[in-house]
Amino acid sequence: MTEFGLIDFAARLFADVDRHGWEAIGDDCTVLDIGGGEVVALTTDMLVEGVHFLRGATPARELGRKALAVNLSDVAAMGLRPVATLLSVALPYGAEQEWAREFIEGYSELSHREGVALVGGDTTSSKEGIAVNVVAIGRGAAAHVKRRSAACAGDAVFVAGELGGSALGLDDILAGRYDTPYAALHRNPEAQTAEGAWLGGRSEVHAMMDLSDGLASDLVHILRASSCGAVIDVENIPAAGGNVRAAVCGGEDYKLLLTASAEGAEELQRDFHETFGRELYRVGRIVASEPRIQWRERGVDIDPDWHGFVHF
């Protein structure tokens, strides 16, 4: 059973349970309307030693920042601002002293920078590896929430930064080059929290999510949730180092992927650039079709073997 198989299985088992106002599984966060035009949103991610990081290769402080960043990115992807987190840590005997202190210092460092509180958690021992679970809590206007299911035929498709840098960085690290600019991107991913909250406030933005598994995989989640297709112009993808395969298939970029009404697209790009001094890249458009991506290169349909990162 793959990650999505397991989630689907659970979703079916729980289909008949009252959700008490919480939204069902299927977006970057689950959202609760708390009245007064406001929502609270929750997301969670688990990181496991030997799978998501190697204790020898990943400094604890860096992992503390990264564990937080990937969760903040999920809140940003909803168009909301992260306000607080819960942190669970399982540590093998012996590792706890120095490692835990540095991990929490890194976590606290990024929390301070993002203005995010720590309001709960759990610590326990483990028999062997380290495991970390983070829950991020977002809050904001109900009208700002962006869901995967909101893409419309005709929308322009955007990505909010260069893609593939993290994958190239992982290649560098595996080749023993720890200090390249791409390795730094992989080791210290930045969540687009300011961009997410800003895009949440723009009504021309329809669907949004963050790119954790690569455009080829993540965009399909929006297409399936919205029952539409996409045409992506490969030459417009902002590919790190010109490596389109890494940009499309590489994981852990944590850049925002969004669709917006075609009429508002140019103004959105202009305002984004004025606000953040960086480009919002227009890479294609949503079409009425099966939920699949049609890749196109200078106006010609192509059929490359591109897939995103698959878990398990």
Next chain:
Amino acid sequence: MTEFGLIDFAARLFADVDRHGWEAIGDDCTVLDIGGGEVVALTTDMLVEGVHFLRGATPARELGRKALAVNLSDVAAMGLRPVATLLSVALPYGAEQEWAREFIEGYSELSHREGVALVGGDTTSSKEGIAVNVVAIGRGAAAHVKRRSAACAGDAVFVAGELGGSALGLDDILAGRYDTPYAALHRNPEAQTAEGAWLGGRSEVHAMMDLSDGLASDLVHILRASSCGAVIDVENIPAAGGNVRAAVCGGEDYKLLLTASAEGAEELQRDFHETFGRELYRVGRIVASEPRIQWRERGVDIDPDWHGFVHF
């Protein structure tokens, strides 16, 4: 660094961060006032293979129920009703198929019985052991929230069920007796969700928490948070099998521990019995003293070597 050392360290690092309305670490849940006289509460717990369970000895279905129950118990301890959960699971390659299916079926079984939805989560692979993290979400009236810090000198101290059964059950299991009544208690702990929500509605109840580490350890959390002491009459402790040491030092009972005004104590006991058909046990009283427990046996102070379960 012990569990509490690590939490204290984190709490100090985060002391200067705005909590955006969420309460600080220190209770069974963190609570957010969402307006309209209502609160949302969150708690999280991590279970790790080889520490909290053995894959060979614990059926996955049972573990699914238990992982949920311990979190529901934390919501009940706040006087609130659990409404939804998030579930993260890390699974070694190979274990995922059958194990994951049965785990989620057990989790779903108890969720259905308690009317609790599954609204989010994460699944990932692990290198070796299984790790599970559950987040439970509670909701209820702000006026019903019971905190550890609310005990007052003069309060009566109650426990909402027999204690020590889980510890005796663990002894049975370790001796190879899997099917005793105590072993069943250990394997399938029940969260006192109905009792917790009911006690939340009683204004004579002051402080409340759930007993996960044993009375000798957990009561001290209430005493420290409330800056008071307690006198406990040992002969009044409802000890499973008459084993007072197991009742006082054993973990994982998940019965509610609470204090209530002395004037309201008898009516509370009577109403509890009428509602649930079971006894609310009065075991002692809160006194103005250092935050420590004075054990007393038939009116005579005693000084036994009783400690609760210590993590790490």
